[in-house]
Amino acid sequence: MPSLNHQLESRSRIENQFFYALVVLQLAISVGSLLGSHSLRSVESTVLNDGAALTSYRSQLDRLQTQMEGGHAGRDDSGNLRALATTMGLSLHVLAETGHPGFATHSSVTAQQAEAFRQLATRPVVDTRWIVDYDRELREVAQSLEHERAATNTAEEEFLGQAQKTHKILLCVERMDAATPLLLLSTILCMTWLRREMRLQVVHGTKIEVELRQERSSLENRIQARTAELQSEVKERMRVQQLNRGRNQVLEMLARDEPTEEIFRVLVEVLAKHRSTWASALHLLEDGILHLKASTDLPEKLIRNLQQLSAGMAGVSELEALSQNKALILRDLAADRKPWTELLRANGIQSLWSAPFFGPDKSPLGTLTIYTLLQYAPSSADLELLETHSQMAAMVLERCRLQDELRRHAYHDSLTALPNRVLGQERLATAIRRAKRNGESIAVLWIDLNKFKQINDVHGHAAGDSVLRQVAERLSKRLRESDTVARMGGDEFMVVLEDIPGRADGQRVAETLLDTLKLPVAFQDLQLSITASIGIALFPDDGDSADELERNADLAMYEAKFGNYGTRTFSSVLNQALIDRRELEQEMASALKHGGFELHYQPQCDQNGRVAAFEALLRFTHPTLGVVPPSRLVPIAEESEMIISLGTWVLREACRQNRQWQVEGYPPVRVAVNISSMQFAREDFADRVAEVLDETGLAPQFLELELTESVVVKDFTESTRQLQRLKRLGVSIAIDDFGTGYSSLNYLHRLPIDRLKIDRSFIQLLNAPNSTLPILEAIISMAKNMELGVVGEGVETDEQMAMLCLKGCDLLQGFLYSRPVSADRAKFLLHAGPLYESLMREDALAVAAV
Incomplete structure (x- = not known):
């Protein structure tokens, strides 16, 4: 058995290797920080002393060596080595339990402190700064140091008590997933060296060796498990990152509105990059046929066969997946004896998985297929990858459909x-x-x-x-x-x-x-x-x-x-006339919108010359053409279909003005408004008239509507119904320009009308060689027999006035009495007295000329 002195001679080597191990460990940490996804911010070791009386751990070892060389060694040398080994063991234990590099010393802690450390060590760490104290036997501490020293108050325990106070190492670390395997490897090497050098025959030496061996075995198992977990986490993280990169690339292309074909090409390339033995293809369903839109890493001959896949092709995997509405997985094409699979195998394909994708309405859109060059059973992650990319293809199609729809609406x-x-x-x-x-x-x-x-x-x-x-x-x-x-x-x-x-x-x-x-x-x-x-x-x-x-x-x-x-x-001959007409129409539309039209009023007088009614006549003053006559305005309004809105404005303005005269105290009279054929043909025309009367407050007996014969007899049945609706409102109906149209008695006696207006052409020819007097007499006689009023229009001379009065014409209208005048001038005619008397007529005309 080696002597104790010989054993202690190795103490220096052990110490040097311990610090060398620390250097290697710190070097591993530095290298790992370059490899890891997160950087190690700092690693520092500091000797903390409780007081000046306590010396450093190394000084204690030096003092122990001096004592042993002087023959005064005792059980303390064993405690020193035990403390050294336990320190390294504790450090490895922290590393294995938490996955973070760190050092721990053996010292006394309370049960609460131990529990707190255990909880800290088992939860994920993002940014940690801590000092670890743990029991040297790697047990949860349940007793205090004082109790331990009372039980075994030996020199070794007292020495260890001092070591516990003097040797504590402070670490600042961050989580390092990629660096941890390298860190573990270097730590195992350090432990291997220590184990070889520490086969010492001292008191408790065997126990130390056994503890280290057990600790190493347990540590290796935990390291292997932890390394496998980290590798799995790294692989999963890389897979997710790669998937996100592909998805982001597709989304960016969509945002840039790049062609669909280019987006599909990138999509299949991103999918195939996940495995070196993968190829992929994307088909779209059009009229019952799958058309190849994008492919990658496939032989040219096979690509030609994939161009169009129709229902008549038996055993086509892509069509089967589409018909089943779910992914089709063929792990071994050799086991599927079909012509299509034989074609695939002839081109080096051993396995395939095809996933259909659908639109928002669940209608099939196409398929996305992975072809493998090796026989391969897909994992759940592989199938999830295929499903994700097929959904991305559906998203691309839906986005393109929406964009096409927007373009269609725009164009x-x-x-x-x-x-x-x-x-x-x-x-x-x-x-x-x-x-x-x-x-x-x-x-x-x-x-x-x-x-x-x-x-x-x-x-x-x-x-x-x-x-x-x-x-x-x-x-x-x-x-x-x-x-x-x-x-x-x-x-x-x-x-x-x-x-x-x-x-x-x-x-x-x-x-x-x-x-x-x-x-x-x-x-x-x-x-x-x-x-x-x-x-x-x-x-x-x-x-x-x-x-x-x-x-x-x-x-x-x-x-x-x-x-x-x-x-x-x-032609150039038409050009200017057409331009003038078009410009006039545009000016009329603007005048209607901005109040550029006005009404003038021409009186209808009884045989005594007093004003009994007014006819409202439209007037428009063009900026350059001056006053535009109705004969030019009305055809343009009718052809441009402006006549409906323009006629409604005339009706409303005439009723409003007539009611205003009454409010101002002038004698109430009728106001006659000309109605166009398009207005009269509207089914809701009577309703519009009622609305205008209600809006303006004019009593219906003071409104007369003038219609031409051609308008009334165009659709006699419908005209009769329309006139009846108007009569129920209480308004008067007059047939304008009578005698120039149909003049059918068969029609006339069936119409609910009140007055006939003799056309001016008959009155102007009263004194001509071919006098129209017989026609005029017939019209007046017929009207009287039908109990209809008669208005003579276009009266300009005393002779015409006298003849009309003699024949029984009720009202007369023309320049003999007054030209059409503005609303402000027309109201004075209501107090002007008999307009046929020369003096009064001249006064009235003077008023009208003001």
Whole structure:
């Protein structure tokens, strides 16, 4: 047995190796910090002394060596070695239990402190700064040091008590997942050296060796388990990070609005990168056939076979997955004896997993497939990866669908599905560039449906929408695929005819479209008749830009509409007149919106010359044209369908003004308002009249509505019902311009009317060689027999006035009494007395001229 002196000679080597182990350990920590996902901020060891009387642990060892060399060694040398070994063991124990590098010393702690340390060591640590005290036997301390010393008060225990107070190492660490395995390896090596050097035959030496061996075995098992856990965590973290990188890349491409094909290519590449033996392919379902959209790492021959997978191909794995609505897993293609799997094996594929993906409505969209070059059974993580990427493919398709829908809404008309104004203008501009390059001609046809608003007003917007859809369908069917038809707004369409040989060809196509549109349109149980007006402009003769061609075709269309030509080709002769008319229409629309119209009033006088009623007449003063007569205003208002809103304004303003005169104390009289055919045809016209009367407060007996014969007899049955509704309101009805239209007694006696207005043409010819006196007498006699009032219109001379009064005309209207005057001047005529007397008439005219 070696002598104790010989044993103690190795003390210096042990100590040196202990500090060398610390150096190696700290070096491992430094290297690990470079490898780890988190950095080690600091590692420092400090000797803490409780007082000046206590010396450092190394000084204690030096004193022990001196005593042993002088032959005074005792059991303290064993305690010293035991303390050294236990310190290292405790450090390894902390490392194994917590997964964090650290050192611990053996010292006395209370049970509460031990429990606190145990809880600290078992919970995840993010940023920790602590001093570890633990029992040297690696047990939970239950007794204090004083109790221990009372039981075995030996020199060794007292020495150990001092060592416990002097040797404590303070550490600052952060969690280091990647560095821990290297740290553990270096620690094991240190323990191996210590174990070899510490086979000492001293008191308790055998016990120390056994403890170290047991501790090492237990530590190695824990290290292996912990290392496996860390490796699994690192792999999972890397998998999640790789998955997130792929997902983020796809999302970034979506945000940049990159092509779908490019996004799918990146998607399959990201999936295949997870394993070196993987290849992948993505198919989309279109008309029952799976079309290959993206693939990676597949042989070219196999890619050709994957291009289209149809239901007629038996045993195709991708189609089976789609039909089963779940992932299909083939771990060994050799066991699946089908022609398709044999084809795959011939191209080096040993296994495959195919996952279908679906839209928000659960409809199948396609499949995503992983092909492996080795026979491979997928793990749950692999299947989760496939499922995640298939969901990403579905997300890409849904995002692209939404983007396509937004583009469609932005560039197509939602009602007819035709290109809208924006896309129509783009296509026209593109056609012009192509025509310039190829030296070709283009015809632009501007189509407007005549009286379309009347269909909406009479039959409702559902009927109007149906007409527009059917018109769009008819136009599209009559044109070539290279041509464009676009809905430009409302009831206007534009047709772009490319490569047109000449002007006559554009005219021929326009007439063909007109004939197509003349056919009745079916709506519910109705057959609606429609007509259209078409203007034609040619490139390059009538303009070399999209704006110029559109404008000129539009102007030609207006000429066709006003002249009832059907079609009209633009020419320089028409240009200025069309521009003036279009500008006037725009000015009228602006005047209606901003109060630019006004009403003038012409009196209707009884045979005594007193004012019995006024006729409200529309007036408009153009900034440059001056006063525009009604004969020019009304046709434009009717053709542009402005007449409905304009007529409503006239009705409301006339009632309001008449009520205002009454409030101011003037004698109450009727006010007559002309009603257009489009107004009268509205089913809710009587309701609108009632609303105006209620709004203005005018009693219905003071309102008279003037209608022409042609308006009333156009649809006699419906006109009768409409007139009856109006009569129930209490308003008066007059037939204007009587004698110029049908003048049918059969119709006349069945209509609920109050007055007839003799047209001015009959009155002006009273004194002509071919006098109209017999006609005038017949009209007045018929009216009297039917108990209808009679108004003579256009009275300008005393002779005319005298003849009308002689024949029994009730009211007279014309310049003989007063020109139409403003509302402020008209009210003075109510107090002017008999206007037919010369003096009073001159006074009235003077008032009107003010």
